[in-house]
Amino acid sequence: MSYFVHESSYIDKDVKIGDGTKVWHFCHIQEGAHIGTNCSLGQNVNIGSRVIIGNGVKIQNNVSVYEGVELEEYAFCGP
Helix, strand or coil: CCCEECCCCEECCCCEECCCCEECCCCEECCCCEECCCCEECCCCEECCCCEECCCCEECCCCEECCCCEECCCCEECC
């Protein structure tokens, strides 16, 4: 595993996480989501089923990304 997931986070089945990505405290990544390389998911982020997150994306604390959303590379999402 070449990415970091904090022990308080939940990763469902069939999730793909790219190299260098960091998933911080209390996150939930739901089934079928794809997270690119070198991303950062702040505390308490929720990623819905089958969401696609491009490379280099930063998602700040307490943000939810819902099913059907695709974030392109280097996007920034804040509360």
